Amino acid sequence: MNKNEKRNHSYCYQYGAIDSIVQTNKRKYKSFTDFMIKYSKADREMCEMIHSTIRSADWHAGHLPLCEMHYATDLIYDTSHIQLLFAEMESHKLMRTAILNWLDEQTGLSPSN
Numbered sequence: 718m719n720k721n722e723k724r725n726h727s728y729c730y731q732y733g734a735i736d737s738i739v740q741t742n743k744r745k746y747k748s749f750t751d752f753m754i755k756y757s758k759a760d761r762e763m764c765e766m767i768h769s770t771i772r773s774a775d776w777h778a779g780h781l782p783l784c785e786m787h788y789a790t791d792l793i794y795d796t797s798h799i800q801l802l803f804a805e806m807e808s809h810k811l812m813r814t815a816i817l818n819w820l821d822e823q824t825g826l827s828p829s830n
Contacts (some may be wrong), residue, residue: 728805731812732767738819756815756822767808 739746750764
């Protein structure tokens with residue numbers, strides 16, 4: 718497994734963890750987007766992109782919309798690839814933040830406590 722495949726698996730696991738939390742707490746969280754907004758302060762547009770565009774393409778069609786498997790020799794000039802790379806990094810950061818903030822709320826084990 719190369720590093721791009723690992724990044725994609727990491728993304729799927731992060732999304733899957735959040736989706737599991739939401740599905741098992743339907744009274745508390747209406748949707749993935751509501752959970753993300755509450756715990757990561759993500760904007761609705763980014764959440765919809767993560768849920769609808771990225772997750773659906775990967776899980777339902779096996780398509781990798783963030784070009785995780787895109788290999789170009791001139792990436793410095795490929796602005797579309799750079800934009801997708803930033804979107805990927807931001808989505809990872811937001812999902813990681815949401816999971817950690819949720820865990821902190823559940824356990825109260827924050828380093829600041």
